[in-house]
Amino acid sequence: MKLFVFFRVTALLGLIAAAALVPPWKQPGIPKPAPRAFGVVVGYNLGGAPELDQLGAVWYTNFDFRGAAVGGHPRLYLVAANADWRAAPAIARQHRGEWWQFGNEPNDPNQDHLSPAAYAARYHAFYFALKAADATASIVPAGIANADWQWADAFREAYRTRFGRYPRVDGWSIHNYLLDACADALDVNRFQSRIVAFRDWMARVGESMQPLFLTEYGVLYGSGCCGCPKIADEDVTRFMRETTFWLMQTRLVQGWAWFTLYSGGRYNGDLFAGSANFTRVGATYRSLVQANGER
Numbered sequence: 001m002k003l004f005v006f007f008r009v010t011a012l013l014g015l016i017a018a019a020a021l022v023p024p025w026k027q028p029g030i031p032k033p034a035p036r037a038f039g040v041v042v043g044y045n046l047g048g049a050p051e052l053d054q055l056g057a058v059w060y061t062n063f064d065f066r067g068a069a070v071g072g073h074p075r076l077y078l079v080a081a082n083a084d085w086r087a088a089p090a091i092a093r094q095h096r097g098e099w100w101q102f103g104n105e106p107n108d109p110n111q112d113h114l115s116p117a118a119y120a121a122r123y124h125a126f127y128f129a130l131k132a133a134d135a136t137a138s139i140v141p142a143g144i145a146n147a148d149w150q151w152a153d154a155f156r157e158a159y160r161t162r163f164g165r166y167p168r169v170d171g172w173s174i175h176n177y178l179l180d181a182c183a184d185a186l187d188v189n190r191f192q193s194r195i196v197a198f199r200d201w202m203a204r205v206g207e208s209m210q211p212l213f214l215t216e217y218g219v220l221y222g223s224g225c226c227g228c229p230k231i232a233d234e235d236v237t238r239f240m241r242e243t244t245f246w247l248m249q250t251r252l253v254q255g256w257a258w259f260t261l262y263s264g265g266r267y268n269g270d271l272f273a274g275s276a277n278f279t280r281v282g283a284t285y286r287s288l289v290q291a292n293g294e295r
Contacts (some may be wrong), residue, residue: 039257041258043063057073078143081102081122090133092130097137102141147175149200178191188246213256215257217256233280
């Protein structure tokens with residue numbers, strides 16, 4: 001089953017969706033959730049098929065586009081915008097119709113760290129090279145840190161300045177961590193307001209019918225990270241439940257991936273503690289997957 005194959009028919013059902021849905025900010029026609037809304041980030045090359053199978057019918061991304069995919073779990077192929085991606089078109093030809101994300105937090109100095117103009121040039125080259133290899137591939141820009149719609153807007157304008165039109169996209173991707181201060185890590189209202197603001201921007205620029213993917217969210221602080229005290233598991237799971245139920249209910253986001261499967265204790269929020277052993281947080285995420293019918 002291809003990742004988010006539901007959206008292959010979105011254009012045909014647009015009028016029906018527009019009549020059936022009235023999103024909270026009153027923009028009609030937002031796509032319904034994909035069949036596999038729930039995903040997970042596989043970080044640090046830790047974890048794989050046994051853990052994904054225990055979670056249920058989840059999709060995944062692992063910060064790469066190389067290597068064998070995990071059977072039974074749709075994969076979001078990720079290409080870092082400042083990396084050598086010349087092998088990507090050949091892989092796209094071998095695995096047709098998949099979803100690809102170009103870039104990982106280009107607006108973060110600790111990740112891809114690119115200006116909107118520099119990213120626009122690289123996105124243009126990647127998009128057309130990958131589509132030439134597989135016209136059925138779906139491509140989303142970046143994973144924009146902090147769900148920063150202003151950076152996304154600057155990217156679109158930089159692209160238009162250079163290429164004479166706005167970029168072609170098959171969706172948008174954001175990350176949404178609350179990292180300004182230790183006390184902010186569990187601020188559900190701020191988490192929600194960022195996503196609403198990004199969707200508002202999508203509507204203003206004519207992108208309201210595109211899917212929005214939250215390709216990283218979770219609670220990073222604590223567990224030795226960033227000088228912040230450890231956050232108790234019950235607080236992390238409460239944040240997980242509140243944010244994920246909100247995602248399910250509002251339909252502002254069509255697919256989301258919790259960070260992370262297993263970080264080796266670097267961060268809060270690990271779903272597993274070692275090989276195939278659920279943490280309390282992981283057991284909560286599995287229950288949410290199952291409650292949504294994704295077994």
